Amino acid sequence: MSDTATTPTNATFDQFGLHGDILKAIAEQGYTTPTPIQAQAIPVVLGGRDVMGAAQTGTGKTASFSLPIIQRLLPLANTSASPARHPVRALILTPTRELADQVAANVQSYAKHTALRSTVVFGGVDMNPQSAELRRGVEILIATPGRLLDHVQQKTANLGQVQLLVLDEADRMLDMGFLPDLQRILNLLPSERQTLLFSATFSPEIKKLASTYLRNPQTIEVARSNSTATNVTQIVYEVAEGDKTGAVVQLIRERSLKQVIVFCNSKIGASRLARQLERDGVVATAIHGDRSQNERMQALDAFKRGEIEALVATDVAARGLDIAELPAVINFDLPFNAEDYVHRIGRTGRAGASGDALSLFSPNERKQLADIEKLIKRPLEVQRLTVDTPVRHHHDERGSRRERDDRGGSRRRTTGAHERPSHGSHHRQQPIDDFFLKPYEPSPSSAAKREEAPAAPQKPASKQPLAALLGGFGMPRKTTTSN
Ligand code: AMP
Numbered sequence: 113m114s115d116t117a118t119t120p121t122n123a124t125f126d127q128f129g130l131h132g133d134i135l136k137a138i139a140e141q142g143y144t145t146p147t148p149i150q151a152q153a154i155p156v157v158l159g160g161r162d163v164m165g166a167a168q169t170g171t172g173k174t175a176s177f178s179l180p181i182i183q184r185l186l187p188l189a190n191t192s193a194s195p196a197r198h199p200v201r202a203l204i205l206t207p208t209r210e211l212a213d214q215v216a217a218n219v220q221s222y223a224k225h226t227a228l229r230s231t232v233v234f235g236g237v238d239m240n241p242q243s244a245e246l247r248r249g250v251e252i253l254i255a256t257p258g259r260l261l262d263h264v265q266q267k268t269a270n271l272g273q274v275q276l277l278v279l280d281e282a283d284r285m286l287d288m289g290f291l292p293d294l295q296r297i298l299n300l301l302p303s304e305r306q307t308l309l310f311s312a313t314f315s316p317e318i319k320k321l322a323s324t325y326l327r328n329p330q331t332i333e334v335a336r337s338n339s340t341a342t343n344v345t346q347i348v349y350e351v352a353e354g355d356k357t358g359a360v361v362q363l364i365r366e367r368s369l370k371q372v373i374v375f376c377n378s379k380i381g382a383s384r385l386a387r388q389l390e391r392d393g394v395v396a397t398a399i400h401g402d403r404s405q406n407e408r409m410q411a412l413d414a415f416k417r418g419e420i421e422a423l424v425a426t427d428v429a430a431r432g433l434d435i436a437e438l439p440a441v442i443n444f445d446l447p448f449n450a451e452d453y454v455h456r457i458g459r460t461g462r463a464g465a466s467g468d469a470l471s472l473f474s475p476n477e478r479k480q481l482a483d484i485e486k487l488i489k490r491p492l493e494v495q496r497l498t499v500d501t502p503v504r505h506h507h508d509e510r511g512s513r514r515e516r517d518d519r520g521g522s523r524r525r526t527t528g529a530h531e532r533p534s535h536g537s538h539h540r541q542q543p544i545d546d547f548f549l550k551p552y553e554p555s556p557s558s559a560a561k562r563e564e565a566p567a568a569p570q571k572p573a574s575k576q577p578l579a580a581l582l583g584g585f586g587m588p589r590k591t592t593t594s595n
Contacts, residue, residue, distance in 0.1 A: 123151035128158065130183050133225035138179070141221060147172030148334040154180050157308060162329035164322050165310040168458035169211075169281070171334055174218045177204075177278050177308050182223045184276065185251050189227040198229055198249025200269065202276040205257055205297065207284040208428065209234035210412070215280060216254040228252060233269075235259040236404075243268040257285065257293035264300060271300045276308070283311040283318055283451070288428075291321075298325055312454055344457050346469045348481065349497035353474040356444055357385060358499040361392045363470055364422060369440050371415065374424045375456050377445040385444055386424040396422040399429045427452045430459070443471035446480035450487040 123146045125138050146154065149167040156163055157180035167173040181202045190197050204219070206212040216232035223230060230252035231245040239262065246253075246268045253260075253269065263269035277298075279285065285294060307326050311318050322329060351359045360374055374389075376382040379400035389396035397420050399408045408429065415423045423430075427447060438460045447453050453471075460467025473481055473494065485491050 128154045128180075128183075130154075130179060131186055131226075133186075134179060134182055134222060136225050137222045138175075143175070147176070149173050149332065150176040150179070152332045152334070153177065153308075156330050156332065157181065157306070158183060160184075160306055162306060162326040163308040163310075164314075164326060164329040164331045165308065166312070166314055166331070166333040167310055168312040168454065170458045170460075173310050174215050174280075175222065177280075177310065178215070178219045178222050181252065181276050181278070182219070182226060182228060185228055186226060188251065191227050195247060195249035198251055199273040200250060200253045200271060201273055202252045202278070203260075203271060203274045203297075203301070204252070204254045204278040204280060205260070205285065205294070206254065206280045207256065207288050207290065209236060209256060210408070210429075211281060212254050212256050213409070219252055219254060223252070230254065233259050233263055235262075239263070239266075239268075257290045257297060261293055261296060264297075271297070272302065274301045275305050277301060277305055279307070279309045279311075279321075281311065282309050282321060283313050283315060284455070286315075286317050286321070287449075287451075294321075312458065313451060343466045344460055344469050345466070346457065346471070346492055348471045348473045348492045348494045350473050350475070350494050351497055351499055353476070355499040356472045356474065357388045357392075359472050359497055360385070360422075360442055360444060361389065361394060362497075362499055363440075363442060364389075364394055367440065367468070370421060371418060371438060372422050372440045372442055373430060373438065373456075373459050374422050374442045374444050375430065375447070376424060376426060377448060379426050379429075381445065382424045382426050382429075386422070389422055389424070394422050395420050396424055398424040400426045403429075427456065430456070438467060440468040440470060443469070446471060446473055446477045446484065448480060450480070450483040453484045454488065 125135060125143065125146055128146075130138075149165060149171045153163055153165055153173075153176035157177060163177075165173060165176070167176070185201055188201060192198070204212075204215055206215055212232050212234045216230060219230045229248070229250040231242070231250045232254040233239075233242040233246070234256040235258055239259075242259075243263065243266065246263060255263075255269075260269060264271065279294070285291075307329075309318070309322055309326060309329070349359060349363075363369070364372060374385065374396075376385055379398075379402055382398040382400050383402075386396045386398035397411045397414070399411050403411070411420065411423065414420045424444075427449075441456055441460045443453070443456060447456065457467075457469035460469055471492075481492065
């Protein structure tokens with residue numbers, strides 16, 4: 113059985129009884145007030161209880177588990193050089209390398225005035241430096257599941273003394289086919305432990321995972337399950353498919369967006385759009401699984417420094433990107449998986465800031481739009497957008513409008529929310545990239561073959577479509593046979 117916490121009001125970090133070294137680090141981060149998830153979760157985690165937290169990235173959930181974990185481990189902090197004095201005591205599992213890296217950076221900054229050690233391991237990079245860190249001993253280990261199992265196999269990671277486990281973005285881990293890896297890892301952990309599960313949504317599968325591995329968890333929800341952040345203004349613009357690039361340029365220019373993530377459904381589409389935006393004078397770069405880990409990190413850093421205006425990303429590559437106060441995200445394509453919409457727009461309106469989620473919607477995406485509205489339980493306003501920005505297409509550098517003309521006319525005006533076309537359903541012809549159905553691919557340099565590319569029994573192909581996990585009302589994922 114679980115119960116649900118109530119939201120405390122006017123909380124301050126001082127009231128949790130956190131150690132001065134932690135409070136100092138919090139102050140250095142510039143945090144003055146706990147976010148709702150922090151106000152609710154910190155006391156519960158400090159009290160030793162399991163937690164099932166419904167919170168998206170952007171709500172401050174990382175600190176909500178990291179701060180009390182550091183506090184609970186502080187009595188064991190020591191400066192001994194002996195690795196035996198620094199066993200892994202807290203394990204934080206995340207679905208992607210980027211999220212692992214970001215959580216690790218947060219943990220490091222919150223624990224910097226303590227003697228606790230932390231490190232991060234993820235696939236796609238050389239294992240040796242990670243092994244060296246692990247051999248030195250760390251109390252807090254942040255990891256993606258596949259690479260962690262590689263370290264366990266190589267005996268560089270021992271999980272026998274883990275007393276705190278965090279499953280971060282658990283819904284995404286299941287979606288990426290990590291359940292078998294998670295089960296293997298969970299079986300290596302002491303049964304006497306505290307487990308914290310965070311998920312943007314509570315699907316039946318997540319509830320099942322929680323009932324199997326959590327003990328009497330307290331449910332903490334800062335937003336209704338499957339809801340979208342209220343401080344995000346969501347606007348859907350109907351445009352013809354061929355006008356979408358022009359629409360992106362126009363939205364960036366009209367709204368003077370200096371930092372925007374543009375989501376595409378395929379890595380090919382992301383690369384193409386980044387090139388087209390560049391040609392139209394928008395400083396853009398694409399991040400997706402074909403780019404090396406280093407390239408993606410560099411792109412992300414440049415974006416954070418404000419050197420890149422538009423980061424064009426696929427869902428998997430963008431997962432968990434920690435970019436504070438991003439003013440807007442643009443959905444170039446509506447995602448095939450409605451839950452991705454919730455994750456995408458979670459990149460904006462973070463930690464109390466307001467943001468805009470702008471979605472381009474072409475007539476053949478009505479099914480996706482309906483799925484999203486069903487998931488978030490409210491209709492989305494569809495607005496008119498007249499696309500004026502000339503777009504030079506790759507095949508026609510002179511700026512011809514051939515592509516849009518091919519699609520039935522010149523500039524297309526959008527229809528109002530109640531005037532959506534109701535003629536026969538159009539199925540999307542564009543093939544879905546199998547990239548979406550599998551986790552990151554390891555780089556050839558990786559010693560680990562398995563990292564984030566689950567072995568045969570774990571193939572996403574064999575798992576249920578996410579729609580089914582959400583109650584069967586979503587769109588079937590037609591490419592589940594690929595990969
Ligand atoms: P998260 O949801 O953990 O990814 O956090 C989202 C962003 O909010 C990160 O950039 C954090 O540094 C920031 N953040 C976390 N807690 C607070 C807080 N109490 N006050 C202000 N910013 C915060």
